[in-house]
Amino acid sequence: MLDLFAEEEPWSEPLADGAVILRRRALSDADALLEQVAKIAAQNPFHHRITPGGHRMSVAMTNCGDLGWTTDSRGYQYSEQDNAGGTRWPPMPTLFRQLAVSCAAEAGFANFNPDACLLNRYEPGAKLTLHQDKDERDLRQPIVSVSLGLPAVFQFGGFERSDATTRVLLEHGDVVVWGGPSRLRYHGILPLKPGIHPQAGAFRFNLTFRRAH
Template identity: 50%
Template sequence: MNLLTRGLKTMDLLTELRPEQMTLAAGAVWLPGFALPQAEALCAYLQQHFVPHPPQQMMTPMGYPMSVRTSSMGDRGWVGSAQGYGYSAVEPSSGRPWPPIPPLILTLAHDAALKAGYAGFVPDSCLINVYAPGNKMGLHQDKDEQDFSQPIVSVSLGIPATFLFGGARRSDKAVKVPLQHGDVVVWGGASRRFYHGIATIAANQHPQAGAQRINLTLRKAT
């Protein structure tokens, strides 16, 4: 199903339909519930990961702490500081290498990318964003990577969120996608550097993730 050609614009319609697959833009696909079979195992794994690698507030280049807390896995972890955004092989707070991405997550990312039309995706970075109610993420581009030929795979866990998927310019109108626990969004190709963000998270509770939304963003950073 193609969101653009069918003219579906309201959150109510998107929430009600929840098809197996929906095109958001050229190269961008929403896969509702794709990660549900692995969701319980993912939440359990993340609980273990957060013990030695707790989510922390990174800094913006303006020197302000981000409201969203982050952790990472893989050869490179995404970091933010007063010097800018980018990737690091070590955790800033400890100086230790990030732990490897487990097979469970690598397989999920590969399969979701393949479902969206991208074969052979092997990410080397998994950013873990933890949103509390009241948090949001402004419209931005993922442009700190070296390889833009590879897609981005985003996995949602926990309480619902409204994903904003715009265009090549910040001023382009964004589609509002009502993401739920287990949803996956994949984008690459023509939309690889499209602006996107998360609207303010409403208070809610999830039986596995608690009062938070956890998002896994898998990329090929190097």
Template identity: 55%
Template sequence: MTADLFDSVADAQPWREEIADGAVLLRAFVRPIESELIAAVRAIVAQSPFRRMTTPGGHLMSVAMTNCGARGWITDHTGYRYDPIDPRTGAPWPAMPPVLRDLALRAAEQGGFTGFAPDACLVNRYTPGTRLSLHQDKDELDYAAPIVSVSLGLPANFLFGGMARSDKPRRFRLVHGDVVVWGGPNRLAYHGVAPLADGEHPLLGRQRINLTFRRTQ
């Protein structure tokens, strides 16, 4: 099985979709710099490898992850939080590469949020069958800053709901190079990712990489 035909077209032109108040989908936004992004992610992972973390309730997350930036998101038996130190290596998280920081700033501006200065980038790795249940990004102190989420690799069905978990989410199919930006009145919207379908991406193989930029303080 291969990724969608659209997903393999290297010269796909960017376009913008409004998905909610304060939330936009930037199609093919990162295609021009995909090689630099992939190289940056590989350098991050070489320094702080992917790992599956455990939730406070003792459940092992299906999505593997790492971080870069001044602070990284972690979870263990003591709770969810941001920390400047990678608990696996005992060293600071890798610095956020300029290509990632610039991408986050440009995408946020396209979403109507100027001056975005992320201090954390979560790097999530999805393999076929993995999912991310509906949740809110609320471990940050600065809700005025948006969330910027970048998709690389296999396509995924992104779920974007309302302010209550019970609100039925809308589904948006994200492919390699797409970026979602949300903030303002929808900064705390519930969102997630449906189980990833199997496939083979020409650049990243049988996986999806998701970069999520946040301002934590």
């Protein structure tokens, strides 16, 4: 008899040259990942950052690792501590690092060594406008992005903000890896639709691993 509730086996879905979606790759670790997210947020709470232009971001953020990405009136930067509270970022959990490294390797990027993990929390209506990840020193290292909770529509574009975008639905446990020829492609998230996820409630969480320095 077919088990309609059995977990799907992960599979790979090409997105562009140097970019791939590893569908359901983090599903088996999802509960443990969310537990670690809660522990990190207890040490450094999610916070709506203010952009250099003075706008409040709809996505709430925190970080873990040696460095964290943040924004304020001075611009976008990586730092060893949270400029909102002056405290060091929580350490990156072993599970986070192992997942990021193994997913990068599966996508063709060996020797990935992340030193920063940006944690984004989306509530209904929250979005991330098209942007490039270009504040990192070594652009040869890929980006590894893990989706947990509510589904969201991911936009993956070209090398100009005005380029056409591919829109794909990212669901609980999906991992996107991009680097090499796709490393500086514009990408973003469309406004999150309301819903309730069994493990994440009314939120979508995104873990984005980078090699910042």
